[in-house]
Amino acid sequence: MKIAVPIKFVPDLVEELTIDPSGTALDTTWLRLIINELDDHAVEQAILLKERSGGEVTVLSAEADGVDDFLFTAAAKGADRLIKLTGDFSAADNHALGRAFADVIKELQPDLILTGVQAHNDLDGSVGPLLAEYLGLPYVGYVAGIALDGNKVVARKEYAGGLVAEVEVKLPAVLGIQAAEQPPRYVAYSKIRQVMGTAKIEERPVSNLESSGGVVVGRLFQPEVAERATMLEGSPEDVADKLVGLFKELGTL
Amino acid sequence: MPIRETFWNIPHWAEIAQYIAALVTAIIFIAGITRRVLRWRKGRPEKRSGHFWKRIGALITQVFGQQRTLDEKFPGIMHFSIFWGMLVLAAGTALATIDWDVTHLFFGFQILKGGVYIAFELMLDVLGLLVVLGLGMAIYRRYIARPARLQNFPVKKLAGDDTYVLVMLAFITLSGYLTEGLRLAVTQPDWAPWSPVGNAIAALFLSLGDPTNQTLHLIIWGMHIATAFGVLISLPFTKLFHIFSVPLNIYFRSLEPAGALRAANMDGGMGVKEWxxxxxxxxxxxxxxxxxxxxxxxxxxxxxxxxxxxxxxxxxxxxxxxxxxxxxxxxxxxxxxxxxxxxxxxxxxxxxxxxxxxxxxxxxxxxxxxxQGKMDQMLQDALSNLGRYGNSFGQSDRMRAKWTMGLQPPVKDARREQVEYLWFVGDYASYNATLTDVTRKTAEVFHKLGLNFGILYESERNSGNDVRRVGEEGLFEMLVDKNSQVLSKCKFQAIVTTDPHSYNTLKNEYPANGNGRYPVLHYSELLDQLIAAGKLKFSKKLGYKVTYHDPCYLGRYNGVYDAPRRVIEATGCELVEMPRHRERGFCCGAGGGRIWMEEKEVKERPSESRIREAVALEGVQTFIVACPKDLTMFRDAVKTTGNEQRLEVKDLIDLVAEAL
Incomplete structure (x- = not known):
């Protein structure tokens, strides 16, 4: 079983986000990047599958600050291959990223592709379904739990309202991970350091990033205070009366 | 003339048999000791030599003086009595044997004769009573008083070991006295009264008459000898082995600073997986x-x-x-x-x-x-945050000095200008919202005292003290590297910190620079020095009745007990000690990374127990701490124990600021 895990780095929300002068993107001066939390879960899920039934796990990421450390950490957890796409990804959206991943993954020919089901900076859809489209593979998202069964998997897909479906998918397939079966494990620093001496990060240059089909950002802005908010005060009865009055005024009642 | 006839009434064959038994005992004893020593040698190497005289000195005070054992009265006197009584009896028996079978037999010369012999008899007779007293206390304690700490054996079979030792020692002592009494009953020498215990026993047997007493003497002597050899044979196999291992353990104890932990074993994974x-x-x-x-x-x-x-x-x-x-x-x-x-x-x-x-x-x-990555989620998050942001709070490192905002004059940036004191602020004082006031107050006091000080702003990282004690050695090393890199570029004379945990590792574990380790001061030490030098003068006498909590990493780890107490007294407060203070100070429960872990079900939190201890002190309304973590721990505990009206938790700096 060959498992590929494409991951991406996203802005760390611990830092305050600011908009750059163009008004369409984040100011990168103070930006610090962090692994997308759900991608971290995808890596954990891949390692769990490997521990359960053997196989080879390849973790792929586009070049960014901190990616090397993350890849080595993944290797310390048990990932076998580390691939870093190099190039200028500063303006790459998920369409571009998906295509870049697809090119490398075609060559890897994995049986299973796991990736985080979403990220907080997905403006043009999440990576998983895009990747599935470019690879011509089936996709199941919001997966929390995977059972391997020969050339197919049974994925536990979570729905709103606490519903769970078991979805059978033929391999190869792309699964969007909502949560690994256990929280991502801790790796001691000494182990990461050890791996740094032995593991190798394969670099794959990506020259043309193709973002067609994505979205164009017209304006990026901080939440703005709207002026229409009116606070209703008084006892619950008073507030209810006022509300009814307002609705009538607005013609909704 | 009084003379010691050691093998009185003992047939020659019995005397020979005794020496054969002694030889067998010696062989088994040596084999038993070797078995233990070989086991220790399976452990990894560790250097514990050097400071020969210092180590010998500790043997004298701790083994012969029983100093620590005597810290607790009842068990201390109990053990002291058994130890000295048995030591004197064993030495006396050995001397008597040498006297008879070596010096007398081969050289026709005896030490134990005349006045010396009388003194010898008297000393052994009386000191033997020490053993009786000690054993009596031990039996009372183990089987009647039954303190909790002597119960609940994780290894049940050891209860037999405890009983065995008491029974054997009691038997040796009693049979020894009986042997002596029977000998005196038969021989009735003029000097018998110099053996008061033996003589009293002799009086009991007088009526039995001679052939009976002589036979009895031989039988009991035989049992006495058999028990004595039994004890020696069993020494390497029972609790009695501590007679051998404890002096060795005291001799080889670490003489490094208590606050410097040994680096982790990295051979075959970090730490210890197998014994x-x-x-x-x-x-x-x-x-x-x-x-x-x-x-x-x-x-x-x-x-x-x-x-x-x-x-x-x-x-x-x-x-x-x-x-x-x-x-x-x-x-x-x-x-x-x-x-x-x-x-x-x-x-x-x-x-x-x-x-x-x-x-x-x-x-x-x-x-x-x-x-193995086996830890609870909270600890895992804290360690991940420490690795990523340099603090356990998971906040941006750029927010580390947020507490300085608006302070006038601004706190100097020690990375940019030379300062006398580099203030290592620490995570809690920097990030914990409820501690900001105290941290700001500390800065204000430093300003008022005219100290030239600065901080590292966002370049400071968690010092790593508790990261190391959690067991994350690699992360500790990384934090040390990052802090050391910044420190090595700054110009300052000493580091000062309010945090005993940072204090400990900076002082004892951080690498030395060209001039040795940076001098590291706890703020209580700095304030104490300033008071002594006349640079810190108080305008007010506060007159509060206060108690003081010793932080573990300041007190037990670094021996700083007096500085904070002198500062408290200089502010005109009356210090009332809690029963557990100085070396016996009771931990707040936060150290060693506990503050980052999930709290399991508890009967009473250590911090709550501590607050109840303070509340029991008459008239004490203020609980003084000298550690940022203590401030949060005890403020919580005052609330959870419902003592908000009764006791107020204050930082040492609060007193200083108020009395200035």
């Missing part, structure tokens, strides 16, 4: 435990939830060394919960009469858990 990865000295630790339980009595983890008993840990680890089918060290021999329960407060180490270092062993065992 052979302990050092020989740790194995000697386990074999030195006499199960006295003093550590258990002072352990905050034991007091709060009974999860961890340092005593039981030692007992289980020692038992594990000899298991025929070795169980897994983690999970089977010791539980993960008990390992995480330790606050590394060092109270156990401080009271151990055998000078066992429990904490180092716990940390080594934790290191393996970290190596």
């Amino acid at each position: 052979t990865q302990f050092t020989w000295k740790q194995l000697l630790d386990f074999e030195s435990c006499t199960r006295c339980g003093r550590c258990q009595d002072v352990c905050p983890a034991y007091a709060s939830a009974q999860v961890l008993s340092p005593r039981n840990m030692m007992v289980k680890l020692d038992d594990h060394l000899w298991e025929k089918k070795p169980r897994a060290l983690h999970g089977e021999v010791v539980s993960v919960d008990e390992l995480w329960a330790c606050t590394t407060c060092r109270a156990c180490v401080q009271v151990c009469p055998a000078f066992i270092d429990h904490v180092t062993t716990f940390v080594d065992l934790r290191r393996h858990l970290v190596d």
Whole structure:
């Protein structure tokens, strides 16, 4: 079983986000990047599958600050291959990223592709379904739990309202991970350091990033205070009366 | 002339038999000791030589003087009596034997004659009573008083070992007295009254008459000898082995600063997975435990939830060394919960009469858990945050100096300009919202005192003290590297910190620069120095009745007890001590990374127990701390114990600021 895990780095929300002068993107001066939390879960899920039934796990990421450390950490957890796409990804959206991943993954020919089901900076859809489209593979998202069964998997897909479906998918397939079966494990620093001496990060240059089909950002802005908010005060009865009055005024009642 | 006829009434064959028995005993004894020593040698190497005279000195005070043993009155006197009584009796018996079968037999010369012999008889007779007294106290304590710490054996069969030792010692002493009494009853020498106990026993047997007493004497002498050799044979195999292991353990104890933890074993994974990865000295630790339980009595983890008993840990680890089918060290021999329960407060180490270092062993065992990534989610998050942001709060490093906003004059940036004091602020004082006021107040006091000080702003990282004690050695090293890099570029004369944890590792574990380690001061020491130099003068006498809590990493780890007390008194406060103070100070429960872990079910939190202790002091309304973590721990505990009206928790700096 060959498992590929494409991951991406996203802005760390611990830092305050600011908009750059163009008004369409984040100011990168103070930006610090962090692994997308759900991608971290995808890596954990891949390692769990490997521990359960053997196989080879390849973790792929586009070049960014901190990616090397993350890849080595993944290797310390048990990932076998580390691939870093190099190039200028500063303006790459998920369409571009998906295509870049697809090119490398075609060559890897994995049986299973796991990736985080979403990220907080997905403006043009999440990576998983895009990747599935470019690879011509089936996709199941919001997966929390995977059972391997020969050339197919049974994925536990979570729905709103606490519903769970078991979805059978033929391999190869792309699964969007909502949560690994256990929280991502801790790796001691000494182990990461050890791996740094032995593991190798394969670099794959990506020259043309193709973002067609994505979205164009017209304006990026901080939440703005709207002026229409009116606070209703008084006892619950008073507030209810006022509300009814307002609705009538607005013609909704 | 009074003379010692050692083998009176003993047929020649019996005397010969005794020497043959002695030879057999010696062989088994040596074999038994060798068996133990070979086991220790399976441990990893560790250097514990040097400071010969210092080590010998400790043997004199601790073994012969029984100094630590005497810290507790009843058990102390009990052990002291048995120790000195048995020592004198054993030495006396040896001397009598040498006197008769060596000097007398071969050289026709006796030491034990005349006045010397009389004095010898009197001394042995009276000191033998010490053993009787000690054994009586021991039997009362173990079987009638039954303190908790002598109970709940994790290894049940050891109850037999305890009984065996008491029975054998009692038998040796009583049969010795009987032998003497019977001899005196038959021979009735003029000097018999100089053996008051023997003589009194003789009086009881007088009526039995001669052939009976002579026969009885031979029989009891035989039993006395047999028991004595029995004790010697069993010494390497029973609790009696502590007679051998404890002096060795005291001799080989670490003379390094208490606050400097040994680096982790990295051979075959980090820490200790199997007992052979302990050092020989740790194995000697386990074999030195006499199960006295003093550590258990002072352990905050034991007091709060009974999860961890340092005593039981030692007992289980020692038992594990000899298991025929070795169980897994983690999970089977010791539980993960008990390992995480330790606050590394060092109270156990401080009271151990055998000078066992429990904490180092716990940390080594934790290191393996970290190596395997086995820890609770809160701790995992804290460590991840420490690795990523340099603080356990998971906040941006750029927010570290947010507390300085608006302070006038602004706090200097020690990275940019030379300062006299580099203030290492620490995570809690920097990030914890409820501590900002106190941190700002400290800066204001420093300003008022005209100190030239600065901070590292966002370049400061968690010092790593508790990261190391959690067992994450690699992360600790990384934090040390990052802090050291910044420190090496700054110009300052001394580091000052309000945090005893940072203080400990900066002082004892950070690498030395060209001039040795940076001088590191706790703010209580700095304030104390300023008071002594006349640079800090108070305008007010506060007159509060206060008590003071010793932080573990300031007190037990670094011996700073007096500086904070002098500062408190200089502010005109009356200091009332809690029963547990200075070396016996009771941990707040936050140390060793406990503050980052999930709280399991507890009977009473250590911090709550501490607050109740303070509340019991008459008239004390203020509880003074000298550690940022203590401030949060005890403010919480005052609320949870419902003592908000009764007791106020204040930082030392609050008193100083008020009295200025």
